Amino acid sequence: MKNKHKRRFIKYGVAILALILVVAAFIVPLPRYIEGPGDANNLKPIVSIKNYPDKQKGEYMLTSVGIAQATPASYLYAKLNPYYSIEKIDDVTGGQDDATYNKLQEFYMQSAINEAIYTGYHYAHKEVKKHYRGIYIISVLDSSKFKDAIHVGDTITTVNGHHFSSALGYQKYIRSQKIGTPLKIGYYHDGKYHEVTKQLTRLPGTKQAGIGITLTDDLKVTTKIPIKVDPGQIGGPSGGLMFSLQIYSQLTGNNIRNGRKIAGTGTINADGSVGEIGGIDKKIIAAKRRGATVFLAPYVKPTKAIKSIEPDHLTNYELAVKTAKKYAPNMKVIPVTSFSDALSKLKKLN
Numbered sequence: 252m253k254n255k256h257k258r259r260f261i262k263y264g265v266a267i268l269a270l271i272l273v274v275a276a277f278i279v280p281l282p283r284y285i286e287g288p289g290d291a292n293n294l295k296p297i298v299s300i301k302n303y304p305d306k307q308k309g310e311y312m313l314t315s316v317g318i319a320q321a322t323p324a325s326y327l328y329a330k331l332n333p334y335y336s337i338e339k340i341d342d343v344t345g346g347q348d349d350a351t352y353n354k355l356q357e358f359y360m361q362s363a364i365n366e367a368i369y370t371g372y373h374y375a376h377k378e379v380k381k382h383y384r385g386i387y388i389i390s391v392l393d394s395s396k397f398k399d400a401i402h403v404g405d406t407i408t409t410v411n412g413h414h415f416s417s418a419l420g421y422q423k424y425i426r427s428q429k430i431g432t433p434l435k436i437g438y439y440h441d442g443k444y445h446e447v448t449k450q451l452t453r454l455p456g457t458k459q460a461g462i463g464i465t466l467t468d469d470l471k472v473t474t475k476i477p478i479k480v481d482p483g484q485i486g487g488p489s490g491g492l493m494f495s496l497q498i499y500s501q502l503t504g505n506n507i508r509n510g511r512k513i514a515g516t517g518t519i520n521a522d523g524s525v526g527e528i529g530g531i532d533k534k535i536i537a538a539k540r541r542g543a544t545v546f547l548a549p550y551v552k553p554t555k556a557i558k559s560i561e562p563d564h565l566t567n568y569e570l571a572v573k574t575a576k577k578y579a580p581n582m583k584v585i586p587v588t589s590f591s592d593a594l595s596k597l598k599k600l601n
Contacts, residue, residue: 277322277323277324277325278322279322279323280320280321280322281320281321281322281323281326282321282339282340283320283321283326283337283338283339283340284318284319284320284321284337284338284339284340284343285318285319285320285321285325285326285328285329285335285336285337285338286316286317286318286335286336286337286338286343286530286533287316287317287329287332287334287335287336287533287536288316288317288334288533288534288536288537288540289314289315289316289317289533289534289537290314290315290317290537290541291312291313291314291315291514291534291537291538291540291541291543292312292313292314292315292485293310293311293312294310294311294312294313294493294494294497295310295311295497297313297480297481297482297483297497298478298479298480298494298497298498298501299478299479299480299481300476300477300478300479300498300501300502301476301477301478302476303476303501303502303504304501305497305500305501307500307506307508307510308508308510309508309509309510309511309512309513310508310512310513311493311496311497311500311508311513311514311515312493312512312513312514312515312538312541312543313482313485313490313493313494314489314493314514314515314516314534314537314538315485315487315489315534315537316529316530316533316534316537317533318343320340321337334532334533334536334574334578335533345389345390345465347390347403351403353486355389355403356486356487357486358387358389358467359389359467359486359487359488360482360485360486360487360488360490362387362467362468362469362470362488363487363488363489363490363491363494363518363519364480364482364490364491364494365381365468365470365471365472366468366470366472366491366495366518366519366520366521367480367490367491367492367494367495367498367519368472368474368478368480368494368498369381369472369521370491370495370498370499370519370523370590371494371495371496371497371498371499371502372474372476372498372502374495374499374523374590374591374594375498375499375502375503377474377475377476377502378474378475378476379472379473379474379475380472380473380474381416381470381471381472382470382471382472382473383415383416383417383468383469383470384406384408384469384470384471385406385407385408385409385414385421385438385439385469386406386407386408386418386421386464386466386467386468386469387404387405387406387466387467387468387469388401388402388403388404388405388406388407388464388465388466389403389464389465389466389467390403390464390465391403391463391464392452392455392463392464394452394455394463395452395462395463395464396449396450396451396452396463397436397447397449397462397463397464398463400445400447400449401436401438401440401447401464402440404440405438405439405440406438406439406469407421407436407437407438407462407466408437408438408439408444409436409437410424410425410434410435410436410437411424411434411435412435412437416521417468417520417521417522418466418467418468418520418521419520419521419522420521421466425451425460425461425462426454426459426460426461428451428460429451429460430451430452430453430459430460431450431451431460432450432451432460433448433449433450433451434448434449434450434451434462435447435448436448436462456556456557456560457554457556458556467488468521476502478498480494487528488518488528489516489517489518489528489529490516491517491518491519491520491525491526492515492516492517492518492519492525492547492549492587492590492593493514493515493516493517493547494519495519495590496513496515496590496593496594496597499590499594507594507597507598507601508597509600509601511544511545512541512542512543512544512545513543513544513545513546513547513597514534514537514538514541514543514545514546514547515545515546515547515548515587515593516528516531516534516547516548516549516567517547517548517549517567517587518549519590522589523589523590523591524588524589524590525549525550525551525587525588525589525590525592525593526549526551527549527551527566527567528549528567531548531549531567531570531571531574532570532571532573532574534546534571535571535574535575535578535579535582535584536574536578536579538579538582539575539578539579539582543582544581544582544583545582545583545585545597545600546571546575546579546582546583546584546585547585547587547593548567548568548571548572548584548585548586548587549566549567549568549586549587549588550566550567550568550586550587550588551566551567551588552566553566568584568586571584572584583600585597585600
């Protein structure tokens with residue numbers, strides 16, 4: 252009788268232990284992040300322009316990458332699926348805590364929306380004004396000479412007394428200087444204005460001079476025709492191009508989609524150029540799952556310096572084509588360099 256009870260106890264004990272291990276596999280966090288396909292959201296309910304509804308068939312789709320802290324189960328799943336990747340936490344967050352990282356992603360998104368509003372209204376010939384404050388600092392490299400003076404969240408407004416109307420203006424001016432040259436910057440920290448002069452350093456992977464920061468535009472856009480853009484929980488700067496197309500199409504009424512589901516990605520810069528982003532292979536998968544037949548992919552010609560460091564470097568467009576060929580063979584991937592280029596190629600597609 253005792254042996255029978257003992258066997259039953261062991262049986263239940265093993266079952267409970269197995270259950271605990273299964274639960275742990277799904278909830279115990281590991282010091283890694285898993286990146287995979289996110290979603291491809293229809294922009295119609297996200298962008299609202301007063302008296303300019305989107306009644307045309309088809310969709311412009313905002314693609315995203317899904318990011319979550321790894322568990323034993325998701326880690327194993329990512330190992331077995333080629334379009335998922337396992338990343339170090341610091342490589343994803345830049346060493347920032349979750350609150351700071353999320354705040355920066357929100358700022359990236361708002362900056363992208365502001366630039367997209369300006370681009371869409373400008374090309375649609377609707378009244379729009381942009382007040383450019385300066386460069387919003389996202390991160391500071393350890394190699395930067397300015398690292399003890401400036402901080403994440405500061406806004407740089409002048410360099411050597413010059414104020415520019417976009418981040419590109421600041422970047423072009425700074426890169427025209429020589430490495431080691433002193434540069435005086437004026438910036439706001441906690442609402443107070445400061446100035447500091449330090450030497451420019453070599454930007455990683457290039458032969459160009461720089462402050463040694465990651466940045467985005469700090470600007471405010473106002474329009475005569477009211478507009479509201481609500482991306483929900485999606486963050487980051489990569490939706491600029493698709494927001495611009497959605498806004499432009501609503502304001503003009505031009506039927507550029509021609510009933511298609513058109514997905515895509517890419518930042519939108521002050522001059523209308525489209526910038527590269529991360530995770531485009533995963534965005535191709537997300538777009539396919541949502542039925543997209545066309546994908547707009549940024550194309551930025553790699554420099555000789557990048558080619559020398561990364562001989563196998565793939566542009567966003569090249570990686571998108573490679574991924575689509577394998578996982579979405581019926582999807583047409585189109586390279587775009589600017590907003591006007593995207594418009595032109597979509598019109599030709601029709």
